[in-house]
Amino acid sequence: MKLLDEETFKKYKKMGRGAWGKDLALWKTMYMGMLNVFKEEDFTPVVEMMINMFLELPKARKEGKSIIMYPFNYGPEIFYAMDLAPLMQEVFSVGLAPLHINEPYIDVTNEIGYGDTPTLCNAQRPLIGAHMQGAAPVPDLLFFTSTPCNAIAMTYQVFQQLINIPTFNMDLPYWAYDQDNEFYDEKTMDYMIRQTKELVSWLEKEINQKLDEEKFLQTMKLVNEARENVMEFNELLKNVPCPMPSIAGFGNYLAMVTRGGTPDAVKVTKYLRDEAAQNVKNGIAGVPDEKIRIAWPYTHVFFDRDLLTFIEETFQAVVIMDLLGYYPVMPHDVSTVEKCYEGEAIAALDFSMVGTCRGPVEFYVDFVLNYVKEYKIDCVIIPMQFACKHAYAITRIAAEAVREQLGIPTLIFGCDPYDSREVSSETIRERISEFLTQVVI
Amino acid sequence: MTVMEKLSQALPLANPWIESWRSEGKKVLGYFCTYIPEEIIYAADILPVRVRARTCGAGDTPMGDAYMTPTACSYTRCCLELANQNQYDFLDGIVSCNSCDQIRRLYDNIRYKAPFPYHYIMGVPGCVSDTTHEWFGHELTKFKENLEKNFEVTISDDKLKKAIQVYNKSRTLLKEIYELRKRDNPPITGTDVLNIISAGISMPRDQFNDLLTQQLQELKEKDGISDYRARIMIVGSMLDEPEYMKVIEDLGGLVVTDSQCLGTRYFWDLIDENKNPINAIGERYLSKISCPRMTGKYTEREDFMVKLIKEFNVDGVILQRMKFCILWWAEIFLLRNRLKEEGIPFLELEREYILSGAGAMKTRVQTFMEILEAR
Numbered sequence: 159m160k161l162l163d164e165e166t167f168k169k170y171k172k173m174g175r176g177a178w179g180k181d182l183a184l185w186k187t188m189y190m191g192m193l194n195v196f197k198e199e200d201f202t203p204v205v206e207m208m209i210n211m212f213l214e215l216p217k218a219r220k221e222g223k224s225i226i227m228y229p230f231n232y233g234p235e236i237f238y239a240m241d242l243a244p245l246m247q248e249v250f251s252v253g254l255a256p257l258h259i260n261e262p263y264i265d266v267t268n269e270i271g272y273g274d275t276p277t278l279c280n281a282q283r284p285l286i287g288a289h290m291q292g293a294a295p296v297p298d299l300l301f302f303t304s305t306p307c308n309a310i311a312m313t314y315q316v317f318q319q320l321i322n323i324p325t326f327n328m329d330l331p332y333w334a335y336d337q338d339n340e341f342y343d344e345k346t347m348d349y350m351i352r353q354t355k356e357l358v359s360w361l362e363k364e365i366n367q368k369l370d371e372e373k374f375l376q377t378m379k380l381v382n383e384a385r386e387n388v389m390e391f392n393e394l395l396k397n398v399p400c401p402m403p404s405i406a407g408f409g410n411y412l413a414m415v416t417r418g419g420t421p422d423a424v425k426v427t428k429y430l431r432d433e434a435a436q437n438v439k440n441g442i443a444g445v446p447d448e449k450i451r452i453a454w455p456y457t458h459v460f461f462d463r464d465l466l467t468f469i470e471e472t473f474q475a476v477v478i479m480d481l482l483g484y485y486p487v488m489p490h491d492v493s494t495v496e497k498c499y500e501g502e503a504i505a506a507l508d509f510s511m512v513g514t515c516r517g518p519v520e521f522y523v524d525f526v527l528n529y530v531k532e533y534k535i536d537c538v539i540i541p542m543q544f545a546c547k548h549a550y551a552i553t554r555i556a557a558e559a560v561r562e563q564l565g566i567p568t569l570i571f572g573c574d575p576y577d578s579r580e581v582s583s584e585t586i587r588e589r590i591s592e593f594l595t596q597v598v599i
Numbered sequence: 600m601t602v603m604e605k606l607s608q609a610l611p612l613a614n615p616w617i618e619s620w621r622s623e624g625k626k627v628l629g630y631f632c633t634y635i636p637e638e639i640i641y642a643a644d645i646l647p648v649r650v651r652a653r654t655c656g657a658g659d660t661p662m663g664d665a666y667m668t669p670t671a672c673s674y675t676r677c678c679l680e681l682a683n684q685n686q687y688d689f690l691d692g693i694v695s696c697n698s699c700d701q702i703r704r705l706y707d708n709i710r711y712k713a714p715f716p717y718h719y720i721m722g723v724p725g726c727v728s729d730t731t732h733e734w735f736g737h738e739l740t741k742f743k744e745n746l747e748k749n750f751e752v753t754i755s756d757d758k759l760k761k762a763i764q765v766y767n768k769s770r771t772l773l774k775e776i777y778e779l780r781k782r783d784n785p786p787i788t789g790t791d792v793l794n795i796i797s798a799g800i801s802m803p804r805d806q807f808n809d810l811l812t813q814q815l816q817e818l819k820e821k822d823g824i825s826d827y828r829a830r831i832m833i834v835g836s837m838l839d840e841p842e843y844m845k846v847i848e849d850l851g852g853l854v855v856t857d858s859q860c861l862g863t864r865y866f867w868d869l870i871d872e873n874k875n876p877i878n879a880i881g882e883r884y885l886s887k888i889s890c891p892r893m894t895g896k897y898t899e900r901e902d903f904m905v906k907l908i909k910e911f912n913v914d915g916v917i918l919q920r921m922k923f924c925i926l927w928w929a930e931i932f933l934l935r936n937r938l939k940e941e942g943i944p945f946l947e948l949e950r951e952y953i954l955s956g957a958g959a960m961k962t963r964v965q966t967f968m969e970i971l972e973a974r
Contacts, residue, residue, distance in 0.1 A: 271935070271947075273928045276670040304725025304894065308700045311725055312929035315894050319933055327894045329731050332697040332722040333738075349734045356730065518720065519707035542668075547925065550668045551675075551704035555711050572670070 162201040167193070170209055178216040184293040185215060188253050203429040204409040207422045211249075215295065218243030224365050227297035227317075229310045230281065230482070231512045232328075233505055235419030236354070237301075239377040240361050240369060245297055246416050247314075250288070251281045255460035255576045263287035264577055272316070276544040279309035280576035286313060289320060299364055300325040301357070303506070305332065306515040307548045326360045328353050330506060330516050350503030371495050377419040378492040378501060384414060385489045387427035392484070394434040396533055399443030400451060400476045401434045404466035406444065407483030408458065411510055414485050443476075450475035450598060453535040455514075455526050455556070456542060456549060457482055459586060461578040468587055473594050478533045482510045484525075519552045526556045530566050537598045538568040539590060543575055569593040602814045603791060609798035609807075612654055612681075613689040616802035620646050626691040626750060629715075631678075631705070632698035633865050633890065634723045636880045639743050640694065641804060642762040643752045649800035649861075650693065651839050652677035654686060658953040666708045667701070672923045673952035674837055675705040682713035692717025694742075698892055699926055719745055726894045727885050736881045743877065759876035765804050770866040772811045773799075776818060777863070780855045781911050784823025789833065789854020790844040796861050797839050827853035829971040830912055834858045834904060834934065835919035836890075836927045842954040847917065850964050852971075856911040858904050864888050891930035900930070901937045908943055915971045916945040917964075921952060944970055 162170075170193055178186045189212035196205045218225055225243045228234065234244035254260040264280055266287030267273060273283055288294035300323055302314035311327075318325045331346055358369050388410045394401055413426040437444070452469070454477045459465050469475050487508045490501030507513065514525045530538065538560055542550045550572070557568035571589050573581035609616050617627055628640055629650040640647040655677035660667075662683045663676025681687060692715045695706035706720050721738045724731035743754050773796070779786055795814065799807045828851030833844070837860040844854055857863055868887040871879045888903050889896040908916065916938060920927035931947060938945045946967040948960065 270932075272932045273925075277923050277928055278925055302894075305697075308892065308925040311894050312891065312925055315891075315897060316929050316933060319897060325895070327726040329724040329726050329734075331724070331734065332703070332720075345734070345737050349730065352730045356728070519704070519711070544670045545925070547671060547923075548700035548704060551666065551671055551701065552707055554666050554668075555707065572668075 160201050161199070162197050162205075166201075167197055173213055176216075179219055180292060181294060181296045182215055182219070184250075184288060185212065185295055187259075188212065188250075188257075191257055192253070202409075203422075203426045204412065207413060207417055207426050210422060211416050214243055215245060224298040225295065226299040226301055226361075227295070228301040229303065229314065230415060231306055231310070231509050232301070232303055233381065233414055233418040233487075233502075233509065234416065235377050235381045236358065236361075236374075236502060238419040239374040240358070240365065240367065241373075242299070242361070242365065244416070245295060247285055248281050249416065250294075251284050251576045252460045254284065256463040258461065258578060260284050260461070260576050261579060263291070263293070266290055275574050275577060275580055278313065279307065279543060279545040280574055281543075282309055282313035284576070285317060286320070289317065296321055297323065299323060299361070301328070303328045303330050303512075305330040306512045307546065309545060324360075324364050326357055328357060328506065330512060332517055346507070347500065347503055350506060351499050354499050354502045354506070374495060374498060375492060378498040380421060380424055381414075381419040382489045382492050382501075384418065384423040384427040385485075385487055387424070387431040388414065388485050389488065391427065391431040391434050392479075394431070394438055395478050397438050398451070398534055399445070399448035400478055400533075401437035401442065401444055402430070403444040404452075404470055404477035405458075406430060406434070407479030411482045411485050414487070415482075415510070445470045445474055445476040447474050448476050449473065450536045450594065451534055452477045453526065453529050453533065453538045454478070454480045454540070455484075455522075455529060455538065456480065456540045456546075456553075457575055459541050459573060459583075460575045462583045462586065465583065465586065469590060469594075472591070473599075475594065477539075478529075478535070481514065484514075484529070485510050486513055515548055519555055522549070522552050523556045523559045526560055527563060530560055530564055535566060537566060537594070539593070540568065540570045541573050541575065541586065542570055544572050544580065545574075567593075567597045569597075602810055602817060603794070606795055606798040606807075606810055606814070609802040610794060612651065612686060614801060616806065617646065617648065617689050620803055621689065627689060628692050628694050628717070629687060629690040630694045631702050632696055633860050634696050634698050634884055635694055635721075636739060636742075636884055637804075638759065638762040638766050638870070638876075638880055639739065639746065639754065641765065642754045642758040643746045643750060645691075645746070645750060645752075646803055647694075647800075648690065650678055650687065650690075651797070651801075652681050652952065653840060655680055655953055658951055658955055662712070666712060667705065670923050671701050671704070672921045674921060675701045677952050678705055679708050679713065682709050685713075687715075690715060692719070695720045696723045698723065698890065699924075701923075717749055724885065725892060727896065732881060732885055735885055736878055739877050739881050756876050759880070760872065763870045763872055763876060763879065765808065767869050767872065768808050769799060769804060769811065770869055772808065772815055773866045775815055776811075777856065779818055782823055783912075784825045785853065785855055786818045786821040786823045788824065788844070788848050789831070789857070790841045790848055792854070793839065793841050793844050793861065796865065797841075800861070800865075824853060827851055828968050829853070829914040830855045832856045832858070832904075832908055832911065832913040832916045833862070833919060834916055835931075836860055836921055836924055837952075838919060838950075840952070840954050842957070843919070843950065843960075846954070846957055846960055847964050850961065850968055852915075852917075852964065852968055855913065856907045858888070858900070858907065860890070863903075863907065864890065891926040897930075897933060901934060904934065905937065905941055908941070913943070914974070915967060916943055917967070918945055918947045919950055920948075922949055944974070
């Protein structure tokens with residue numbers, strides 16, 4: 159294990175000094191907090207990428223670059239190609255959850271009457287509370303999509319009204335599931351390509367800068383390279399024992415959603431792929447003496463950093479990957495600018511959670527069935543966010559399909575991955591333990 | 600029998616109007632949202648009926664709780680419950696859209712747990728642009744073709760134009776009724792208006808238009824209501840339970856206008872009868888006074904609310920939202936600010952689909968009335 163050495167730690171600490179701006183105060187607190195946490199942990203390229211990501215915003219402010227805020231279900235490569243500073247909003251809720259700093263902002267949203275935990279997802283809701291406290295970054299531009307969920311569309315819409323900045327909304331189409339239809343029909347592709355071009359035109363107008371096509375091509379080549387690494391990594395996880403520990407796949411998602419299109423994402427995905435390949439070659443398991451392989455087709459419980467370790471150590475069980483870590487975007491033809499637009503259109507449709515949840519239940523059920531079959535899964539665990547209406551209301555159908563077609567049991571329980579006060583770590587561990595000991599083993 | 604009594608016959612789920620339609624061997628399709636273009640269904644000589652679930656007992660929904668989950672809105676839980684109890688056996692199928700996460704998942708759960716002979720879901724864009732208009736036209740055409748194929752009918756442009764005229768007539772008549780509500784002494788209560796609209800979505804539209812014409816004539820000649828304490832506007836989502844209106848009106852709040860799914864947002868905007876019918880339908884549904892699901896249109900909705908407040912001389916607004924409704928909680932959060940800016944008193948009510956706990960609601964509405972009277 160390679161720890162963050164004292165010299166590098168000091169270097170990063172120094173880089174974090176100085177005024178970041180009032181609205182980046184919380185961002186700075188997160189940076190410093192994470193730096194301290196990472197000091198005690200393995201200093202992997204994933205950690206390095208996260209640290210650099212935090213430094214991007216104050217740097218952008220100094221350089222006069224526009225900051226664009228966007229949600230967790232869209233890749234930032236076009237933003238990087240346009241020389242913007244992308245800020246994936248949910249880094250806040252995910253990053254603050256284990257530090258239990260989400261809770262005060264959730265309380266603020268309760269006080270000001272912006273939803274409650276079972277109604278509006280706390281992946282986005284704390285943003286409104288933080289904004290009311292002057293603690294949320296105020297971006298220059300805002301981008302969001304119509305799916306995978308209403309919570310994104312609504313909270314971003316509210317944020318847009320509150321801060322009154324230029325905003326672009328992309329419609330990700332929903333369509334009926336029909337085995338006779340091609341997955342990407344001509345109309346759908348045309349629709350998405352046109353919207354992607356409209357996004358670029360909008361950005362060009364807002365920042366008064368034309369898209370540099372050469373840079374776009376280079377960015378798309380980088381994102382493609384990273385996608386190839388992720389695909390290989392996902393294949394390697396099919397090995398028994400699984401060559402990587404439970405949290406590993408999430409690193410790929412972080413790379414693609416925050417740094418997609420940059421050398422950082424290539425470095426992280428390559429590192430993860432190489433680690434997995436090396437472990438397969440050397441017969442090393444991510445969880446020693448692996449006994450149980452778990453499918454986790456929803457997000458992690460972000461407030462409990464040690465939950466996966468608990469499952470690994472107590473039950474010799476490995477969580478293969480979570481729903482976000484399942485990044486299924488395939489590499490695309492990047493030979494021309496036009497082909498790059500096509501690739502980005504497909505990426506928007508397939509992105510983590512979007513591909514599985516934007517359409518009818520069959521999208522999700524087929525995903526879970528394939529996941530269970532291909533990864534030789536022993537059981538499924540779904541820690542459902544109370545407010546996640548689009549996913550919560552199909553998990554039972556998925557669980558029944560998995561049981562009836564494959565004889566594999568599923569545990570579904572409600573919780574709030576961003577707020578430990580709803581269902582505690584202890585309760586979650588108890589439920590998982592009972593399931594694993596009484597049903598699975 | 601009065602016109603209102605005839606209309607009231609259409610209020611139960613399976614009503615004589617639907618039975619009569621079916622006795623002619625014709626089909627009935629249930630739909631779930633104001634974004635479903637009834638005109639296309641009607642042009643296929645199929646009766647579109649908006650799915651309601653008021654007979655869902657005391658709101659107990661074990662099936663809905665299990666599959667939609669307890670944190671889904673009670674409308675969707677009640678619908679799944681009734682579908683599972685075969686209470687919609689007068690329907691030959693259902694048509695839905697991605698209006699909200701809960702509605703689209705209701706469609707999925709019905710298909711799996713309480714299926715009908717026919718299911719269709721269409722994609723409605725979440726924002727409006729030239730690109731989304733074109734896409735929606737494509738979706739409407741796919742829907743039309745699917746109906747033609749499954750029900751072995753031809754939906755010609757002439758049939759579509761005729762259906763558009765029929766539905767536009769309803770819209771025009773309803774608007775005329777709303778015009779009468781602007782009077783100092785409106786001739787009709789909000790409860791009756793809700794019942795009229797609920798009847799309209801549950802019976803053949805030509806017959807509804809005949810009754811509506813008669814009703815309008817009666818109202819024009821009727822003495823108005825003068826013994827009210829305040830003029831109220833209701834803003835919110837799907838509400839077809841007249842008991843909610845009745846609680847408000849029994850306490851002296853006369854509901855004179857609204858911005859609701861079963862209210863202005865359903866009928867306010869006409870379809871252009873001179874354009875290609877599919878294009879015209881698409882334009883109307885994407886540009887109509889929108890639901891909060893349509894992003895980028897908030898200011899338009901807010902302005903529409905304020906416009907109605909002024910035109911109908913509203914004293915106070917009741918913002919109603921169903922428990923666990925993502926769209927309306929976010930929307931109401933923003934609307935509050937505008938109402939404060941405009942100096943319009945408002946009351947926010949969280950409700951379930953089926954009225955329960957009327958006592959608590961009465962207390963809050965009573966207090967609101969006193970506040971309005973004291974102004």
